[in-house]
Amino acid sequence: MATSPTPAAERENYLNTEYGIRSWLLTTDHKRIALLYLLLITFFFFIGGFFALLIRLELLTPAGDLVQADTYNKLFTMHGQVMVFFFLIPAIPAVLGNFLIPIMIGAKDLAFPRINLFSWYLLVIGGLLMMYTILTGGADTGWTFYPPFSTAFAKSQVVTAALAIFVAGFSSILTGLNFIVTIHRMRAPGMTWSRLPLFVWANYATSIIQVLGTPVLAITLMLVALDRLFDFGIFDPQRGGDPLLFQHLFWFYSHPAVYIMILPGMGVVSEVVSCFSRKRIFGYKFMALALIAIAVLGFLVWAHHMFVAGISLYAALVFSLLSYLVAVPSAIKVFNWTATMYKGSISYATPMLYAFGFIGLFTMGGLTGLFLAALGVDVHVTDTYFVIAHFHYIMVGGMVMAYIGGLHFWWPKISGRMYPEAWGKLAALIIFVGFNLTFFPQFVLGYLGMPRRYWQYSPEFQVLNVLSTAGATILAVGYVLPMVYFLWSMRYGKVADENPWGAAGLEWMTASPPPIFNFDETPVVTWEAYDYANLKEVAVEP
Amino acid sequence: MGMWVFLITEIMFFGGMFTAYMVYRYMYYQAFVAGSEKMDFWWGTINTVVLICSSLTMALAVRSSQIGQRKALVVLLIITMLFGCVFMGIKAIEYTGHWKEHQFPGTNFHFEGPDPQHVEIFFSLYWAMTGFHALHMLIGIIIVGVIAFYSWRGKYGPDYYNPVENVGLYWHFVDMVWIYLYPLLYLISHKHGG
Numbered sequence: 137m138a139t140s141p142t143p144a145a146e147r148e149n150y151l152n153t154e155y156g157i158r159s160w161l162l163t164t165d166h167k168r169i170a171l172l173y174l175l176l177i178t179f180f181f182f183i184g185g186f187f188a189l190l191i192r193l194e195l196l197t198p199a200g201d202l203v204q205a206d207t208y209n210k211l212f213t214m215h216g217q218v219m220v221f222f223f224l225i226p227a228i229p230a231v232l233g234n235f236l237i238p239i240m241i242g243a244k245d246l247a248f249p250r251i252n253l254f255s256w257y258l259l260v261i262g263g264l265l266m267m268y269t270i271l272t273g274g275a276d277t278g279w280t281f282y283p284p285f286s287t288a289f290a291k292s293q294v295v296t297a298a299l300a301i302f303v304a305g306f307s308s309i310l311t312g313l314n315f316i317v318t319i320h321r322m323r324a325p326g327m328t329w330s331r332l333p334l335f336v337w338a339n340y341a342t343s344i345i346q347v348l349g350t351p352v353l354a355i356t357l358m359l360v361a362l363d364r365l366f367d368f369g370i371f372d373p374q375r376g377g378d379p380l381l382f383q384h385l386f387w388f389y390s391h392p393a394v395y396i397m398i399l400p401g402m403g404v405v406s407e408v409v410s411c412f413s414r415k416r417i418f419g420y421k422f423m424a425l426a427l428i429a430i431a432v433l434g435f436l437v438w439a440h441h442m443f444v445a446g447i448s449l450y451a452a453l454v455f456s457l458l459s460y461l462v463a464v465p466s467a468i469k470v471f472n473w474t475a476t477m478y479k480g481s482i483s484y485a486t487p488m489l490y491a492f493g494f495i496g497l498f499t500m501g502g503l504t505g506l507f508l509a510a511l512g513v514d515v516h517v518t519d520t521y522f523v524i525a526h527f528h529y530i531m532v533g534g535m536v537m538a539y540i541g542g543l544h545f546w547w548p549k550i551s552g553r554m555y556p557e558a559w560g561k562l563a564a565l566i567i568f569v570g571f572n573l574t575f576f577p578q579f580v581l582g583y584l585g586m587p588r589r590y591w592q593y594s595p596e597f598q599v600l601n602v603l604s605t606a607g608a609t610i611l612a613v614g615y616v617l618p619m620v621y622f623l624w625s626m627r628y629g630k631v632a633d634e635n636p637w638g639a640a641g642l643e644w645m646t647a648s649p650p651p652i653f654n655f656d657e658t659p660v661v662t663w664e665a666y667d668y669a670n671l672k673e674v675a676v677e678p
Numbered sequence: 679m680g681m682w683v684f685l686i687t688e689i690m691f692f693g694g695m696f697t698a699y700m701v702y703r704y705m706y707y708q709a710f711v712a713g714s715e716k717m718d719f720w721w722g723t724i725n726t727v728v729l730i731c732s733s734l735t736m737a738l739a740v741r742s743s744q745i746g747q748r749k750a751l752v753v754l755l756i757i758t759m760l761f762g763c764v765f766m767g768i769k770a771i772e773y774t775g776h777w778k779e780h781q782f783p784g785t786n787f788h789f790e791g792p793d794p795q796h797v798e799i800f801f802s803l804y805w806a807m808t809g810f811h812a813l814h815m816l817i818g819i820i821i822v823g824v825i826a827f828y829s830w831r832g833k834y835g836p837d838y839y840n841p842v843e844n845v846g847l848y849w850h851f852v853d854m855v856w857i858y859l860y861p862l863l864y865l866i867s868h869k870h871g872g
Contacts, residue, residue, distance in 0.1 A: 247680065309687050313683045313687070314680075316679075317679045321679060347683055347687050348687070349690070351687045351688070351694070352691070355691050355692070355693075355695055355810075359694075359695070359698070362802070367784035367785060368784070368805075368806070369783055369784075370802045375795035375799065376702075376793075376796040376799055381697075385694055
């Protein structure tokens with residue numbers, strides 16, 4: 137840009153078009169709804185993180201001395217439920233997806249803007265129910281709600297927790313529905329499926345999982361609630377009920393759920409890696425197909441959570457094989473990101489640091505998934521800290537890094553301001569160090585035999601636990617930093633122009649922040665995705 | 679398209695219960711036969727006919743909206759609602775009967791015959807599945823009512839009948855769920871004349 141850009145405040149955009157709380161709470165603008173979600177899930181991230189800190193505090197010493205055993209059960213249950221259903225599942229789709237998908241496809245908004253707002257309110261209601269659950273003692277069943285404990289013996293707030301998640305689930309379903317219809321029906325002229333950014337493909341695949349899988353969780357939780365409220369006995373072994381049926385139904389959703397969490401992150405990484413290598417993504421077709429393959433295969437592996445639960449050896453063999461299969465498309469993606477960087481012109485802006493972190497940590501988490509998919513190894517390490525480390529590597533080392541990296545990448549677009557780059561890099565480094573210090577020892581702990589969900593442990597595990605807790609405090613600092621400087625940047629950050637990164641994609645061809653209807657004129661797309669070689673700047677007058 | 683996607687989620691929702699049903703029926707077939715014999719065949723059959731008729735009137739209503747026949751549209755929607763209410767009424771009669779016969783699971787459950795705890799599972803599924811179905815019926819009746827009101831106000835015609843179509847899709851779906859529920863709950867090993 138030859139001249140310095142007009143600050144957002146002087147130009148009409150989605151942020152300053154209307155002021156006042158009603159204009160936010162009754163908005164149907166997908167960009168404002170994305171920010172509403174940002175506030176909501178950040179709040180829940182803190183709640184879930186608070187429980188994590190308490191867990192790690194307790195685990196500083198081998199004895200159970202901070203809280204009682206029952207309380208500890210509630211801590212890890214609430215940590216899991218809040219983090220999974222009120223942070224991880226919504227995060228990238230509801231914040232970044234909501235904001236970016238219409239812009240990336242050249243549309244004015246999502247297909248159903250009012251349903252979009254309704255989805256947000258559903259998450260609020262679910263959140264209120266979850267806060268009520270927490271304030272009245274919480275559930276202690278583990279986030280997995282296994283009966284017969286959850287139905288017949290738990291004396292905690294199981295029903296309200298189930299209800300909270302039920303409501304949040306519908307928020308997820310409606311978001312997925314909205315995205316599917318939007319991506320099918322509202323692409324701008326020339327925006328063919330094969331020109332879609334991979335971030336859109338990733339959210340599309342995610343939405344398919346959300347739409348197909350979440351209802352099964354909904355009905356399963358309802359059955360648990362009915363069992364508890366009316367003593368139905370559907371899962372009561374003494375009355376012929378089958379607790380394993382619950383596990384099958386639960387994991388039929390909850391395994392695909394983890395792909396709901398990670399696929400959007402992969403979409404972010406594709407955008408970031410391509411931009412900061414100044415190269416088109418290697419193997420676009422395979423990347424898109426890999427996303428769909430992960431979504432489909434992800435529905436076929438659920439019983440790998442049940443290898444020691446009493447399923448037959450033959451079933452275990454089949455699920456083990458399928459679990460190995462689902463690793464293949466994920467690996468293809470990692471290789472393709474690497475190939476994208478090869479002979480690219482790499483720069484190390486903060487989002488790229490997070491993408492590097494994702495690629496490395498997701499790979500480690502994914503590889504340890506293969507350990508767990510091996511039947512013999514699983515018998516040894518299941519229900520130990522090995523599993524905990526495995527999924528935290530993917531969810532925290534993978535997804536949360538992708539989320540934060542994505543926030544940094546698109547922050548100028550969302551706010552019209554740049555975050556302070558030096559602080560960004562520093563926070564990324566602190567998070568990376570803190571993360572590894574927290575979770576790598578847990579792999580070792582699990583392998584050495586420390587069980588999960590135990591509030592006391594054998595003294596020889598203490599050193600590793602102390603390291604893990606130390607890492608957690610560092611990690612916490614790392615997470616707080618971006619919150620502080622993002623807020624700071626909204627007032628004092630450098631004003632951003634349309635395309636501060638020189639990135640490809642329709643979102644970078646409109647003003648930062650975008651006007652209310654995203655573009656001054658509907659774009660007509662005549663170029664392929666990631667066209668870094670011939671980066672055209674379609675002049676859209678701010 | 680949005681309504682179709684939503685209905686797919688509803689299939690998955692009810693699908694969870696159908697899965698549970700399949701598993702337990704496989705495990706406890708005789709108990710399921712015994713439970714099914716306690717269902718009132720005639721009420722269930724009448725309800726099935728009622729719902730099929732309601733789907734007919736709903737489809738005719740959609741047709742009326744497409745060709746701009748406002749009066750017929752309103753009348754057909756109201757008849758659809760009435761059929762729905764009849765269905766709910768008959769379910770109320772059935773539920774009351776089952777309740778009185780101690781066929782609601784829990785401490786009050788009582789069944790004379792072999793394997794009562796497995797029959798209790800049949801009834802758990804009966805109440806859960808028909809209960810959620812009835813809830814969907816109720817929501818459907820209300821929504822059809824809303825559409826009937828707007829139709830009376832002249833909101834729909836050949837150029838804009840989308841909501842009527844969508845509500846029609848939803849109504850047909852709820853009907854279809856019942857079409858599956860009826861044989862699975864009422865007709866297990868049913869012999870004619872029972």
